[in-house]
Amino acid sequence: LVMTKVTVVGSGNWGSVAAKLIASNTLLLTNFNDEVKMWVFEETLPGGEKLTEVINQTNENVKYLPGIKLGKNVIADPNLENAVKDADMLVFVSPHQFMEGICKLLVGKIKAGAEGLSLIKGMEVKKEGPCMISTLISNQLGINCSVLMGANIANEIAMEKFSEATVGYSQHKEVADKWVQLFTTPYFIVTAVNDVEGVELCGTLKNIVAIAAGFVDGLEMGNNTKAAIMRLGLKEMMAFSKLLFPSVKDSTFFESCGVADLITTCMGGRNRKVAEAYARNGGKRSFEELEEELLKGQKLQVPK
Ligand code: NAD
Numbered sequence: 001l002v003m004t005k006v007t008v009v010g011s012g013n014w015g016s017v018a019a020k021l022i023a024s025n026t027l028l029l030t031n032f033n034d035e036v037k038m039w040v041f042e043e044t045l046p047g048g049e050k051l052t053e054v055i056n057q058t059n060e061n062v063k064y065l066p067g068i069k070l071g072k073n074v075i076a077d078p079n080l081e082n083a084v085k086d087a088d089m090l091v092f093v094s095p096h097q098f099m100e101g102i103c104k105l106l107v108g109k110i111k112a113g114a115e116g117l118s119l120i121k122g123m124e125v126k127k128e129g130p131c132m133i134s135t136l137i138s139n140q141l142g143i144n145c146s147v148l149m150g151a152n153i154a155n156e157i158a159m160e161k162f163s164e165a166t167v168g169y170s171q172h173k174e175v176a177d178k179w180v181q182l183f184t185t186p187y188f189i190v191t192a193v194n195d196v197e198g199v200e201l202c203g204t205l206k207n208i209v210a211i212a213a214g215f216v217d218g219l220e221m222g223n224n225t226k227a228a229i230m231r232l233g234l235k236e237m238m239a240f241s242k243l244l245f246p247s248v249k250d251s252t253f254f255e256s257c258g259v260a261d262l263i264t265t266c267m268g269g270r271n272r273k274v275a276e277a278y279a280r281n282g283g284k285r286s287f288e289e290l291e292e293e294l295l296k297g298q299k300l301q302v303p304k
C-alpha cells in the first residue's frame with residue numbers, strides 16, 4: 001500500500017485549522033501517512049522563542065490559533081523546501097499576497113505528480129488581467145491544483161462547530177474525492193463540484209462585498225440594507241465570474257462556497273470588521289492602521 005504524504009503550506013489562522021482537520025483524518029485513513037507537515041513562516045515571539053519550536057513543543061499555534069491542540073501528528077517545519085519535498089498532496093493556505101514569492105521558492109522542489117489544493121481566497125491582479133491563485137500555483141509548479149472554499153470562519157471550525165465546504169476541481173473526479181476524504185469530518189462536510197474557477201471566484205469576490213457590509217454596519221444602516229448588499233453583491237459576483245470564465249455554473253453560487261460564504265463573511269469576517277471600524281472613524285484612520293490594530297498579524301483580504 002502506497003501511503004500518501006500531506007504537507008500544509010501556510011500556518012496562519014486557517015492553515016492551522018486545516019492542519020488539525022487533516023491530521024485527525026490521516027490517523028484514521030489507512031491510505032495516508034499519519035504525519036502531516038506544516039510549513040511555518042518563522043517568527044520570533046515576544047518572549048524570544050521561535051514560533052515553530054513552540055508549535056512543536058505545545059502542539060498549539062500560540063500566535064494564530066491559541067488554545068487549540070493541532071494533533072500530535074502535525075509537525076511544524078520552518079524550512080519550506082524540506083516541508084514539501086516528500087509530499088504527494090500539497091495544501092496551500094497562505095494569505096494570497098505571499099503566494100507568488102512562495103511559488104518562486106518552490107519551483108523544482110515539488111515531487112513529480114504531486115496534487116495541489118488551494119484554500120486561498122484571493123487573486124493576483126496583473127496588467128494582463130487577473131490570475132487565479134490556483135492557476136498561479138499550477139503554472140509555476142507544473143502541478144494540477146484544485147480548490148477548497150466555503151463558509152469557513154477558521155476559529156469556529158477549530159472549536160468543531162458544524163460547517164460545510166466545497167471542493168472545486170477541473171478534470172479528475174477521483175482526485176477531488178481524495179481531497180474530500182482528507183478533509184471531511186462529522187463537523188466538516190465537503191462536497192465536490194466540477195467548476196474550479198466558479199468555486200475560487202466565489203471565495204475571492206465575497207471579500208469585496210464584505211467591505212460594503214462592514215460600511216453598512218459602521219454607518220448603522222440596519223439589517224435590510226445589509227441584506228440588500230449581500231443580494232446585490234451575489235448578483236455582481238455571478239456576473240463578474242461569468243465575464244471572466246463563461247464556463248462558471250449558476251449552481252456553484254448555491255454551494256457552501258457561494259451564498260453561504262458570502263453570508264458568514266458579511267456577518268463575521270475580518271474585512272467586515274475592519275471596514276466597520278473605518279466607517280465608524282469617518283475614514284480618518286487608514287485600513288492599514290486598522291488592520292494592524294484589529295487583526296493582530298492576520299491579513300486583510302484585499303489586493304496587495
Ligand atoms: P492569516 O491571515 O492568519 O495570515 C497570517 C499568516 O501569514 C501567518 O502564518 C504568517 O506567518 C504568514 N506570513 C506573514 N508574513 C509572511 C511572509 N512574508 N511570507 C509568507 N507568509 C507570511 O492567514 P489565514 O487566515 O490562514 O488565511 C490564509 C488564506 O486562507 C487566505 O487566503 C484566507 O482568505 C483563507 N481563509 C481564511 C479563513 C479564516 O477564517 N482565517 C477561512 C477560510 C479561508
Ligand code: 13P
Pocket residue numbers: 121150151152153154210261264265268269270271272301
Ligand atoms: P475572513 O477572511 O473574512 O475573516 O473570513 C474567513 C472566511 O473565508 C470565511 O469563510
